[in-house]
Every structure is written in C-alpha cells, then in structure tokens.
Amino acid sequence: MNVPIEAYLMLSLGLLVLGLIGVMRRRNPLMLLLSVELMLNAGNVSLIGFSRLWDDPSGQVFALVVMVVAAAEVVIGLGLVVAIFRSRSNLDVDELSSMKG
Amino acid sequence: MATALAWIVLVLPLVSGVVLAGWPKEPPHAVTRLLGIGSILVAFGLSVAVFVGMLGxxxxxxxxxxxxxxxIAIGGVSVDLSILVDPLSVLMMLIITGIGFLIHLYSAEYMEHDRDYRRFFASMNLFVFSMLLLVLAGNFFFLIVGWAFVGLASYLLIGFWYERPSAVAAAKKAFVINVIGDVGLVLAAFLVLRELGTLDYGxxxxxxxxxxxxxxxxLAICLLLFVGAAAKSAQVPLHTWLPDAMExxxxxxxxxxxATMVTAGVYLIVRTHVFFDLSWLAGDIVAIVGAITLLMAATVALQQVDIKRVLAWSTVSQVGYMIMAVGLGAYASGMFMLMAHAFYKAALFLAAGIIIHALHxxxxxxxxxxxxxxxxxALFGMGTGALAMAGIPGFSGFFAKDDVLAxxxxxxxxxxxxxxxxxxxAFLTALYMFRLLFRAFFGPEPAGGYQPAPHPSRWWMSVPVVILGVLSIVGGWLQTPFGWTGMSEWLEPVIGQSTGLLEPTHGTEIVTIAVALVMALAGIGLAWWLFGADPERRIRLAQKAAGPRRVMREGWEFDRAYDDLFVDPSREVAEVMAARVEPAGPQGIITGTTALVRGAARVVSASQSGMVRAYAFWMVLxxxxAGIVIALIVAGGG
Amino acid sequence: MGEKVTFAVAAIGALGFGAGVVFFKDAFRAAVSLIGALLAVALLFIALLAPFAAAVQVIVYAGAIVVMFLFVIAYLGERGEITSFDRLDRWQVVGWLGVLGLGGLGAVAVLASDFGPDSPAPATTGVGSPQAIGEAMLANHIVALQAIAVIMLIATVGAVILAKSAVQGEGGR
Structure with a gap:
C-alpha cells in the first residue's frame, strides 16, 4: 500500500463535497439523484480503503450493501420523478412543496 | 330492636325520595302520594314503636x-356509620316524622296543581331523611353530613319555584348563610378531633x-358550635335568610x-350540652344572643304585611326563646318548647296556607x-296557634314559655x-299574633270583596290543621308547673339530673305565671284595641310613627347593613379584579401562553418549507x- | 509505483468526471459523466485490491443504474432547468456554510487522525476475493444481508406501484 490511506480519504472527501454542491445547486431532480450517487461512491471509496488498510473484508461487504441501497433508491427516486414530472413542463424539486408546514 | 327500627326509619324516606326522583316520567299523583306520604307514615309508625319500646x-x-x-379509618381516627338512639333523638324522630307526615298529607292537596308534584315530594322526602340523619347521627361526622344535607334540601325547596327570581335569590341566600354555619360546625368538629382524638359522641x-x-x-368549641346553631336556627346576626325563605x-x-330545621340549632346545643356545661361564658353568650333575637324579631313581626313573613319573624323570635333557654342550661325546657313550637307553628303555617290557597x-x-x-x-288552626303562642293558660305555648322563663x-x-x-x-308575641288574627279573620272584607269567594279546603288540608290545632292545645300537658315533669324525666338519660340551680321554686313559678299572663292579656287587649275594635284606628295611628315602623318593617336594616358591609365591597373588589387584575394576571398568562405557542409554531413552521433542498441544507449544517463539536471534544479529551 | 500512478489517474478521473456530473447543464451529459466517475472509482477499487467490488461497481452502477437514468432522461425529454427565481434565496448562504464546514472538518479530521496500523497488510492477501467476501457476508453480516434483501423487495414493490399509477394516469391499464 504505497499510497497513504489519507490520500484515499481526501479523495473521498472531495467526491462527497462535489456531490453536496450538486445537491445544493441543481434544481433538476434527476441531477439531484446523480449527485447523491456521487456521494454514495465517495463513501464506498472510504470503506474499501479501510478494508485494505485493516485487511478485513467487512468494508467490502458494506460497500456492496451501499450499492444495493443505492440501486433501490434510484429505482424509487426515478419512479417518483417519472410519476410526478411526466405531466409538468419544468423539472424543479422546489415545486414539490405541497407537504410544507 | 330499637336501633334496627331506627335504621329503617332513617332509610325509608331516602328510598322513597330516590324512587320518586328516579321515576322515568311524572308518575300519577296516586303513586306520588303513596310513596311520598306513605313512607313518612310508616316511618312515623316505626318511630312510635321505638318510643313505646323505649318506654318499656x-x-x-x-x-x-x-x-x-x-x-373512614385514617391514622388513629375511625368514623363509623353509626346512629345513636336515645330519648333525645327519639323525641326528635317523633317530631320530624309525625309533623312531617301531617305536612306531607297537607301538601298532597296544596301542591296538586303544580306541575312538579313528584319533585316536590322527592325533595320533601330528602329533607326528612336529612333531618333524621342529623338527629340520629352517632358522631360529629354524620351530624355534619346530615346538617349539610338539610341545608341542601332547604335550598332545593326554597327555590322550588325556580322561575321566580326572588325564590332563587332567597334559596341562594339561605344556602350561603347555612354554609357559614356549616363552616363553624366543621371547625368545631376539627377542634374536638384535635383535642379529644375522636368524633364519636360517646x-x-x-x-x-x-x-x-x-x-x-x-369556649372555642362551644362558640363554633353556636355559629352552626345560629345559622340553622336563624339567630342574630345570621337570621336574615329565614324571612326570605318564605318564597x-x-x-x-x-x-x-x-317545625323542624330551624330547631336543629337547639337540638345541637342540647346534644353537645356537655361542652356548654363546661363553659358558663359560652352559655351566657348563647342566652344573650337568643334574648336579643327574640326581642328584635318580635318587633319586626309587628310590622310585616305578608302573612307568611309575620309567621317567619315569629319563628325567629320563638327559636330565640329556645336558644335562650338552652343557653341558660334549661335543656329540657328548651326541648319542651321546641316540641310545643313545632305543633303550634306548624298549625299556624298550615292555616296560613289554607288562606293563601283559598285566596289564590x-x-x-x-x-x-x-x-x-x-x-x-283555618280559623281553628290560626286561633289555637295564636292562643298557644300568646301563652294563654291551658295551651301548649303557655306551659313551654312558662317553663323557659321560670x-x-x-x-x-x-x-x-x-x-x-x-x-x-311575650307581650309583643301576643300583640303581633292577634294583630294577624284580627286583621285576617275579623274586621271588614277588603274593598270589593273576594273575587271569587274563598273556597274552603278539602280533607287533605283540613285534617292536618285540625290535628295540629288539637296538639297545640294538649301538647303542653307533658310538663306542667307543680305537676308533671314528663319532658325532664324523659330526657334525663341524655342531659342528666337537673343541677338544681335551674329547678324553679314555687315562688318563681307563681311570679312567672302571673307576669306572663298579664303580658299576654295586655298584648291581646292592645291588639283588640288597635286592630279588632276599630279597623280605622291603626291607619290613623300609623302616620304618627312612620320612622320606627319603617325600620321595623325592614327587619332593622340587617339586609342593608350586610349589603353595605359585605356585598358592595365584594362587588367592588370583584369589579376591580375583573377590570384590572384578571386581564393581566390569569387571563394574561393564558393568552401569553397561547401567543408564545403560536409564535413558536410560526417560527418552526417557516422551517417546514417543503423544499427538499432546504432540508438538505439544514441537514448538512x-x-x-455536530462534527465540529465532536472534533472539539476529541481534541480536548485527547 | 504502479499504485501511485493508478491512484493519480483514478483520482483525477473521479474528481473531473464528478465535477462534470455537478456542473453540466445537460442531464444527459451529466449522466454520461457519472459513468466516467464510476469507472474511475472502480479503478481505485482495483488499486485497493478489491476486484470483486470493482466488478460489481461496473456491472451494477455503470451498467444498470446509470442506464436507468438514461432511460428516464430520454423518456422525459429535453426540459429546460428553471434558473429564474430561487426560492431558497438567502438561505443558500446557510447551505454553503454547511458545505464549507463539512469540507473543512473532513480535511482536518483526515489530516489530524491516526488511522490503524502503520504498516498495512501485504498486497498478497486474498481479502478482496469473492470467497472472502462471501464468507464475511454469510458468517458475520447475515443480518445486513437479510436487511438489503428486504429493502430490495420493498423497492421492487414500490417501483411497480409507481409505474402502474403512472401508466393508468395516461389511460393504460
């Protein structure tokens, strides 16, 4: 392991912040979901990096779990986006505020 | 045996009252009469059985x-639901159920055109039950329970015609003043409990x-007991409710x-005479209050125009005699007068009722x-009652008053x-009673005559009046000067042997009889001169003493004094409270709380924008x- | 040396394509950019001796998930993103502060912390092999396995229901 774990972690952090910026900037729900995928991947990088560091397969198991959760989330998220925005002209998450207090 | 019968006597009116009150709709009059009157008749029969058994x-x-x-059992105190059957309570039972029965019978006709026939009898039965509980109670606890129930029944019956504002006001007044007495009685019971550790009479x-x-x-126990007694028995200064109760x-x-409730105070003092025997000062205070009451009420009765108010004030006055007697330690005399008074005052009231009924x-x-x-x-009832009250020899009032005064x-x-x-x-009593008699039954008819002519009563109302009239003649022969001392002997187990101090000697008996007779005859004579012989004379004389007459007619202005002393200041304080304190205080707290909640909700609800991205912002922040805090903790700890 | 080069390439790729995901205006391009980022991450996994995870990353993520994105993008067609009035308004400041805070915090945490053993395990261990993962999954993480099974079931049912309502909304069955 020639590259120090800190480097992987900094990369992971960079991806996470990128994803966050995406979530904040974009108002297109599809882009929101894409950004979330990016953030989940950032998490996966850290998990597998620690797995390598500690020589333990548990980190990889968690990474696989995260992937499954991501797949499920995308299925539902896309289903909602399709159901809601099929009949609307604009894609804007801010319009989904009928449940506000 | 005696106690078992007494239990039945106690429960019967309650049962009939509850059945009547719980009857789904207005029952037929026959059912109401059967239950309401029959239960009291049976109770009276059983009371007589108890009495006869006790004589044996x-x-x-x-x-x-x-x-x-x-x-109840709390700490070291245990209170039983117990009754005490002794000569005193048996005497009271006989009076309550006996006279109660006659009056129930009378009511059957008197109230028959009222749409609340059933409610009337249910309330009356409740009253009889409460009064029996009061006199049969074996400890202070149930005395207070009965005492309060009596106040409640009185409230319900004074306010029976609840559509009349005056009746409602009178009921409220009676209840409030009775509660003042209840407080005194309860405090007395607390004091007894604290000092003696028990509430049981024995x-x-x-x-x-x-x-x-x-x-x-x-002294404190006696005076607190007397506060209770004075409120129930309408003694100065707690007497103002009784005249209004005529609503x-x-x-x-x-x-x-x-006949019954207003004499409860006399009963209470006789029942707790052990305390009063221990404190001469308390007894003297009681006697003086009684004396003031009897004189004051007699003067007021002289000026009343309402026939029932005359009788109400005369009741206050007569109860004053009893209170005076028991205050002086003449318990048997007080109880004797209580019984005689029950007879003749019931006769008077029922006769007055016949008049009122006949004149619509x-x-x-x-x-x-x-x-x-x-x-x-009515003339028979009113006449015997008036003669008895005036103290004409042979009538019950003569013996009773003579006994007290001797x-x-x-x-x-x-x-x-x-x-x-x-x-x-006694002089004033004779005067106002015969004023009533002469003005109602003799003299000319009012201008225009009676339209329609007064109708005589039927037997429901006549029989009780006749019986009570007879009783107010013969009822006094129980205890006569120089002869029988039936009442004293009968009550001896309760009040003990007479101490001898108050045993009238022949000399005082003779003096008393002579003076009382002169007073009574003078009163009757003056009444005849003023009201009987020449009906115009009172009108001519009336203009000469307008001021004192007005003061007397208004009951010596007690009501106005109470208004000035208590009612108006309270009302003013209440107004200030309502205008100033309440909006800022209690109401301010409530509105402040709701405003706070509403404001907080507005702030929190603003954060619930419904915008997913905003939620994301907040989450990230x-x-x-949280991460910074954790980092600081770790850095600080590490 | 090889690992360093791999890392450098993968890191640049991941961050670059990631920036593309975030900043491309066009959803289609962003999705394609996400494929690049995912492939770069898969490369990192290989460098970390996790070939199975890398394979799953490519097959499931790049192969299935992103394809689904592309389908939806194609289905919804070209739609302009609203740029006019942002209702978040000044609250965005809070969000950016949060992003800065989180980034700074992460950096500080990474640099200031001490991670595990000084000498990592040699590159010869079979920690990333399917066998090791399978054993770990069935022996130590059986509850997690069952949980994701349930999650997938729920997601399947949810997707069917959403799709059904969407179809009915257009007059189909």
Missing part, C-alpha cells in the same frame, strides 16, 4: 348505639371533662322553616279581612335579664456542527 325500658337503659360499618362527651372547665378550648311553598315553610296566592294582610265566615278550619328567673343575673326580655317578648 328502665330509665338507665334507654341509650343505644348501632354501627353499620366503619366508614367518647367525646365522656372525655370532655379533661379539657378543663372554662378553658379557652371549650318556598307554604308546606315547606311549615315543615322546614318552622294572595299573601298580603292588606287584602284580607273577615275571613272567619269562609275558612272555619328557669331563666333562677339563672342568675343574666337569667333575670333574659326573663325581663322574655316577658317583653447540522452534520457539520
């Missing part, structure tokens, strides 16, 4: 107690001596506000006169003062803050 026992075996079960009276004669504690139906006035709710003496040819029965004359200097006041009172 020797004098030292006439006190029974019976406990149904333990009602134990409390047995240990009362340990408090020490004339000690402050005994109730006339049978109610007869049963509650003349006319109560003013100004619109009466010459009724003697229409209402013979005892007073032996009661030291206070007693002599009371005797003088009593004699003046929260995570960073």
């Amino acid at each position: 026992n020797p004098a030292d075996d006439r006190v029974f107690t019976s406990s149904a079960f333990e009602w 134990q409390a009276f047995a240990e009362a001596g340990t408090l020490g004669a004339d000690s402050g504690t005994v 109730g139906p006339t049978p109610v006035s007869a049963l509650i506000h003349a 709710d006319e109560q003013s003496l100004d619109r009466m006169g010459g009724l003697k040819k229409y209402l013979r029965v 005892a007073a004359l032996n009661g030291g200097s206070i007693g002599v003062i009371c005797w003088v006041i009593g004699m003046v009172g 929260g995570i960073s803050l």
Whole structure:
C-alpha cells in the first residue's frame, strides 16, 4: 500500500463535497439523484480503503450493501420523478412543496 | 330492636325520595302520594314503636348505639356509620316524622296543581331523611353530613319555584348563610378531633371533662358550635335568610322553616350540652344572643304585611326563646318548647296556607279581612296557634314559655335579664299574633270583596290543621308547673339530673305565671284595641310613627347593613379584579401562553418549507456542527 | 509505483468526471459523466485490491443504474432547468456554510487522525476475493444481508406501484 490511506480519504472527501454542491445547486431532480450517487461512491471509496488498510473484508461487504441501497433508491427516486414530472413542463424539486408546514 | 327500627326509619324516606326522583316520567299523583306520604307514615309508625319500646325500658337503659360499618379509618381516627338512639333523638324522630307526615298529607292537596308534584315530594322526602340523619347521627361526622344535607334540601325547596327570581335569590341566600354555619360546625368538629382524638359522641362527651372547665378550648368549641346553631336556627346576626325563605311553598315553610330545621340549632346545643356545661361564658353568650333575637324579631313581626313573613319573624323570635333557654342550661325546657313550637307553628303555617290557597296566592294582610265566615278550619288552626303562642293558660305555648322563663328567673343575673326580655317578648308575641288574627279573620272584607269567594279546603288540608290545632292545645300537658315533669324525666338519660340551680321554686313559678299572663292579656287587649275594635284606628295611628315602623318593617336594616358591609365591597373588589387584575394576571398568562405557542409554531413552521433542498441544507449544517463539536471534544479529551 | 500512478489517474478521473456530473447543464451529459466517475472509482477499487467490488461497481452502477437514468432522461425529454427565481434565496448562504464546514472538518479530521496500523497488510492477501467476501457476508453480516434483501423487495414493490399509477394516469391499464 504505497499510497497513504489519507490520500484515499481526501479523495473521498472531495467526491462527497462535489456531490453536496450538486445537491445544493441543481434544481433538476434527476441531477439531484446523480449527485447523491456521487456521494454514495465517495463513501464506498472510504470503506474499501479501510478494508485494505485493516485487511478485513467487512468494508467490502458494506460497500456492496451501499450499492444495493443505492440501486433501490434510484429505482424509487426515478419512479417518483417519472410519476410526478411526466405531466409538468419544468423539472424543479422546489415545486414539490405541497407537504410544507 | 330499637336501633334496627331506627335504621329503617332513617332509610325509608331516602328510598322513597330516590324512587320518586328516579321515576322515568311524572308518575300519577296516586303513586306520588303513596310513596311520598306513605313512607313518612310508616316511618312515623316505626318511630312510635321505638318510643313505646323505649318506654318499656328502665330509665338507665334507654341509650343505644348501632354501627353499620366503619366508614373512614385514617391514622388513629375511625368514623363509623353509626346512629345513636336515645330519648333525645327519639323525641326528635317523633317530631320530624309525625309533623312531617301531617305536612306531607297537607301538601298532597296544596301542591296538586303544580306541575312538579313528584319533585316536590322527592325533595320533601330528602329533607326528612336529612333531618333524621342529623338527629340520629352517632358522631360529629354524620351530624355534619346530615346538617349539610338539610341545608341542601332547604335550598332545593326554597327555590322550588325556580322561575321566580326572588325564590332563587332567597334559596341562594339561605344556602350561603347555612354554609357559614356549616363552616363553624366543621371547625368545631376539627377542634374536638384535635383535642379529644375522636368524633364519636360517646367518647367525646365522656372525655370532655379533661379539657378543663372554662378553658379557652371549650369556649372555642362551644362558640363554633353556636355559629352552626345560629345559622340553622336563624339567630342574630345570621337570621336574615329565614324571612326570605318564605318564597318556598307554604308546606315547606311549615315543615322546614318552622317545625323542624330551624330547631336543629337547639337540638345541637342540647346534644353537645356537655361542652356548654363546661363553659358558663359560652352559655351566657348563647342566652344573650337568643334574648336579643327574640326581642328584635318580635318587633319586626309587628310590622310585616305578608302573612307568611309575620309567621317567619315569629319563628325567629320563638327559636330565640329556645336558644335562650338552652343557653341558660334549661335543656329540657328548651326541648319542651321546641316540641310545643313545632305543633303550634306548624298549625299556624298550615292555616296560613289554607288562606293563601283559598285566596289564590294572595299573601298580603292588606287584602284580607273577615275571613272567619269562609275558612272555619283555618280559623281553628290560626286561633289555637295564636292562643298557644300568646301563652294563654291551658295551651301548649303557655306551659313551654312558662317553663323557659321560670328557669331563666333562677339563672342568675343574666337569667333575670333574659326573663325581663322574655316577658317583653311575650307581650309583643301576643300583640303581633292577634294583630294577624284580627286583621285576617275579623274586621271588614277588603274593598270589593273576594273575587271569587274563598273556597274552603278539602280533607287533605283540613285534617292536618285540625290535628295540629288539637296538639297545640294538649301538647303542653307533658310538663306542667307543680305537676308533671314528663319532658325532664324523659330526657334525663341524655342531659342528666337537673343541677338544681335551674329547678324553679314555687315562688318563681307563681311570679312567672302571673307576669306572663298579664303580658299576654295586655298584648291581646292592645291588639283588640288597635286592630279588632276599630279597623280605622291603626291607619290613623300609623302616620304618627312612620320612622320606627319603617325600620321595623325592614327587619332593622340587617339586609342593608350586610349589603353595605359585605356585598358592595365584594362587588367592588370583584369589579376591580375583573377590570384590572384578571386581564393581566390569569387571563394574561393564558393568552401569553397561547401567543408564545403560536409564535413558536410560526417560527418552526417557516422551517417546514417543503423544499427538499432546504432540508438538505439544514441537514448538512447540522452534520457539520455536530462534527465540529465532536472534533472539539476529541481534541480536548485527547 | 504502479499504485501511485493508478491512484493519480483514478483520482483525477473521479474528481473531473464528478465535477462534470455537478456542473453540466445537460442531464444527459451529466449522466454520461457519472459513468466516467464510476469507472474511475472502480479503478481505485482495483488499486485497493478489491476486484470483486470493482466488478460489481461496473456491472451494477455503470451498467444498470446509470442506464436507468438514461432511460428516464430520454423518456422525459429535453426540459429546460428553471434558473429564474430561487426560492431558497438567502438561505443558500446557510447551505454553503454547511458545505464549507463539512469540507473543512473532513480535511482536518483526515489530516489530524491516526488511522490503524502503520504498516498495512501485504498486497498478497486474498481479502478482496469473492470467497472472502462471501464468507464475511454469510458468517458475520447475515443480518445486513437479510436487511438489503428486504429493502430490495420493498423497492421492487414500490417501483411497480409507481409505474402502474403512472401508466393508468395516461389511460393504460
């Protein structure tokens, strides 16, 4: 392991912040979901990096779990986006505020 | 045996009252009469059985107690649901159920056109039950329960015609003043409990001596008891409710506000005479209050125009005699007068009821006169009652008043003062009673005559009046000067042997009889001169003393004094409270709280924008803050 | 040396394509950019001796998930993103502060912390092999396995229901 774990972690952090910026900037729900995928991947990088560091397969198991959760989330998220925005002209998450207090 | 019957007597009116009250709709009059009157008749029969059974026992075996079960046990105090059957309570039982039955019978006709026939009898039965509980209670606890129930029943019956604002106001007034008495009685019971550790009559009276004669504690107990007694028995200054209580139906006035309830105070003092024996000062205060009351009320009765109010004030006055007697320690005389008064005052009220019924709710003496040819029965009841009250020899009131006054004359200097006041009172009593009699039954008919002519009563109303009239003649022969002392002997197991101090000597008996007779005849004569011989004379004379007459007619302005002293200041304080304190204080707290909640909700609800991205912002910010805090903790700890 | 080069390439690729995901205006391009980022991450996994995870990353993520994105993008067609008035308004400041805070915090945490053993395991261990993962999954993480099974079931049912309502909304069955 020639590259120090800190480097992987900094990369992971960079991806996470990128994803966050995406979530904040974009108002297109599809882009929101894409950004979330990016953030989940950032998490996966850290998990597998620690797995390598500690020589333990548990980190990889968690990474696989995260992937499954991501797949499920995308299925539902896309289903909602399709159901809601099929009949609307604009894609804007801010319009989904009928449940506000 | 005696106690078992007494339990039945106690429960019967309650059962019939509850059944009547719970009847799904207005039952037929026959059912109401059967239940409401029948239960009291049976109770009276059983009371007589108890009385006869007790007569068969020797004098030292006439006190029974019976406990149904333990009602309360707290700490070292245990209160049983118990009754005490002794000569005193049997005497009261006989009066309550006997006169109660006659008045119930009378009510059957008197109230028959009222749409709340059933409610009337249910309330009356409740009253009889409460009064029986009061006199049968074996401890202070149930005495208070009965005492309060009696107040409630009185409230319900005074306000029976609840559509009349005046009746409602009178009921409220009676209730409030009765509660003042209740508070006194409850405090007295607390004091007994604290000092003697028991509420049971037997134990409390047995240990009362340990408090020490004339000690402050005994004085306090006696005075608190007397507050209760004065409120129930309408003694100065707590008497103002009784005249107003005449807003109730006339049978109610007869049963509650003349024959039974107002004498509860006399009963209370006789029942707790052990305490009063220990404190001469308390007894003297009681006697003086009684004397003041009897004189004051007699003067007021002179000026009343409402026939029932005359009788109400005369009741206050007569109860004043009783209170005076028991205050001086002449317990048997007080109880004797209580019984005689129950007879003749019930007769008077029921006769007045016949008049009111016959004249279609006319109560003013100004619109009466010459009724003697229409209402013979009423004349009999009113006549015997008036003769008895005036103290004509042979009638019950003569013996009773003589007994009280003769005892007073032996009661030291206070007693002599009371005797003088009593004699003046006797004169006034004769005067106002015969004023009532002459103005109602003799003299000319009111202008225009009666439209329609007064109708005589049927037997429901006549029979009780006749019976009570007869009783007010013969009822006094129980205890006569120089002869029988039936009442004293009968009550001996309760009040003990007469101390001898108050035993009238022949000399005082003769003096008393002579003076009382002169007073009574003078009163009757003056009444004849003023009201009987020449009906115009009173009108000519009336203009000469307008001021005093007005003061007397207004009951010596007690009501106005109370208004000025208590009602108006309270109302002003209440207004200030409502205008100033309440909006800022309690209401301010409430509105402030709701405003706070609403404001907080507005702030929080603003954060619930419904925008997913905003939520994401908040989440990220929260995570960073939490992370920074954790980092600081780790850095600080590490 | 090889690992360093791999890392450098993968890191640049991941961050570059990631920036593309975030900043491309066009959804289609962003999705394609996400594929690049995912492939770069898969490369990192290989460098970390996790070939199975890398394979799953490529097959499931790049192969299935992103394809689904592309389908939806194609289905919804070209739609302009609203740029006019942002209702978040000044609250965005809070969000950016949060992002800065989180980034700074992460950096500080990474640099200041001490991670595990000084000498990592040699590159010869079979920690990334399917066998090791399978054993770990069935022996130590059986509850997690069952949980994701349930999650997938729920997601399947949810997707069917959403799709059904969407179809019915257009007059189909």
